[in-house]
Amino acid sequence: MRDLALEPLAGLEVRDIRIGRNGGTLLNVPHLMLDGPGPTLILGPNGAGKSLLLRCLHGLIAPDVGQVLQDGMPLGARQKAQQAMVFQQPVLLRRSVAGNLDFVLRRQGLNRTARRARIETLLQEGGLTAKARQSARSLSGGEAQRLAILRALATGPEILFLDEPTSALDPAATQTIERMVLHASAQGVRIVMVTHDIGQARRLAADVVMMQGGRVVEHGPASEVLDTPRSQAAQLYLAGGLII
Amino acid sequence: MQDFAAEISDAMLLILQGDAELWAIVLLSLRVSLLAVLVSAVIGMPLGAALAVGRFPGRRAVIVLLNALMGLPPVVVGLLVYLMLSRSGPLGVLELLYTPTAMIIAQVVLVSPIIAALTRQVVEMLAEEYSEQLRSLGVSRLASVPVLLWDARLALITALLAGFGRAIAEVGAVIIVGGNINHVTRVMTTTIALETSKGNLALALALGVILIGIAVAVNALVSALSLRAEQEGLTHA
Structure with a gap:
């Protein structure tokens, strides 16, 4: 078995992906590179396109245009086999x-x-x-999500996507899930996780992708994005303002 | 009234004394219907599952047709199977008319659409829930079929029991293709029809009681399994 902890993390690159429906834009990401060392947290309000981006990265949804690369290669069966995903509602x-x-x-x-x-x-x-x-x-909600994460990890992924895995959980269950995520990250699994919870982003993220209206409005180290956001949307979201 | 009471009393005696003729008829009925359900399951379950996960032009029309076939009139099925198996029919050379096999074929035609349609409903509902997760785990659409069938097993057993209920209670088709021949193709329903017309109510009533007993048992089992399936978050409603 490969020791992922000793190898560089698998990198993900988004090249000009766009998804539109009924004349509107659901996702428009000209470029995004996820090649940092630690967990990437995707933050943003409802409808920002976070889950859609995650599904594109995992190959569950094909963008209208553009492509996702993993370690420089387009997403194919081999790349998808190196990925796993945990959904908001665990499907057991x-x-x-x-x-x-x-x-x-x-x-x-x-x-x-x-x-x-x-x-x-x-x-x-x-x-x-x-x-x-x-x-x-x-199983209870927390146990079910733990099992979903264990099952995802059982596939031996290099990249683990998590779509708001703790949104329906209490603090104790959330803490357990966060420990599992950090443990997997320490084992060399690239973590890309969607969350609404700014506190969770502070606890877990090495880098943060801030989204709004289907676009990435900011991406950088967690300390920079969370403490000194440059974009107005990020400033408003982090200040707890209502973004409609 | 006294006669009716006497007939019921005689019917109970037939059952309790283990009347050989009565139980031979019951066993033949069970053999024919169970085999018919088994064959229908082999045909209907993969067909229903394929319809649930497959995407092809005309799929909706096939589903509508399949649902319509659930209500096939038994006498029409009997007539069609009779024409197929009769000496001058395309399958006449097999000489299956007036045999238990002919009755099984007729029941398969009646039961397969029921099992296929119910399987389609159950599997489609489960496929919707599992779709992204299975794709995420790298399970192809084709490979998902056995996974879905296995995970829908409780609801599918209910579908099989529904099919069995239809088969065992069926009379129109089996009397046409079976001929109601004593000790050969005489099953519970056809015997009840015949013996009633002959005035032999005791045997007819005894078989009626057993038939109702089977129907109640099957429905109780369906009910218990439906409850279990509901608890598992899976019903074919």
């Missing part, structure tokens, strides 16, 4: 907790013994060992 298979992890490990061609060992390790990491045989659908 109607199987046991362990069964959800087994599903992705089986797809990697691991034999039964290897799968069992890996599942045990993952469940320990997520604090879900006692719930291994329980139906995944019966």
Whole structure:
């Protein structure tokens, strides 16, 4: 197994992507380079295009024009296989907790013994060992999101996208998810995460992408964007103003 | 009134004493309908799942047609299968008319659309929920079919039971293609029709009680599984 922590993080580059519907622009990003060392947090109000950008980066939505590059290569099957995504509402298979992890490990061609060992390790990491045989659908919101993250990590991704994974969680559950995200980042997984929570961006982000109206209005180190924003939209959003 | 009471009493005796003829008819009915449901599942489930995840021109029209086929009139199905299997029909050489196989074929024609249509509904609903997640995990549309079928298993068993309910209670088609031949193709429903016309109400009533018992058991099972499926967040409503 490759030691991702010793290798440079996979880089993502957006080249002039645009998505429009019914004459309006949903996303218009001329250029964006995500090649920094730590978690990237995408901030912005509802309808800013954060989730749309994330889906474009992950190849779930193809832009009308432009392209996304991963380590200089256009997104293809190989690149997508190196990515994983966690959604706002965790989508868990109607199987046991362990069964959800087994599903992705089986797809990697691991034999039964290897799968069992890996599942045990993952469940320990997520604090879900006692719930291994329980139906995944019966988990609490926080547990379900933990399992979704574990399942994403079980694919061995180089890039992990998270779309507001803690938006419906209480502070304790949020803290656990944030620890998992930071742990994955420390292991060499590039983290690209959408959030509404400015506090969360301060806690996690190395760099912040600020979006509004389908455009990137600011991108830079977290300390700069969050403490001394240059754009008016970022200043207003960070000041807690209503952006309509 | 006294006669009616006596007939019911005789019917109960037939059931409780394990009347050989009665149970042979029950077993044949179960064999025919279970096999018909099995074959219908093999046809209907992949077809329904393919319709749920596939995208092709005319898909909506196929779905409308499939839903319409759920209400096929049994006697018309019986007539069509009869024409296919009759000596001068395209499948006449197989000499299947008036055999249990002919009855199974007729029931398959009736039940397959039910299972396919219900499978399409259930799988489409699940596919909508799973779509992005499965694509994110690199599961292709084709490869998603077995995943969806497995995860929809509770609701699909309900669909199978609905199909079985239709098959076991069916009379019009099987009497045309089976011929209601004693000890060969006589099943519960056709026997009830025949024995009632002959005035042998005890046997007809006994079979009626068993048929209702099966229907109640099937519906209880459907109800329990539907509740479970609902708890799992999956109903075919």
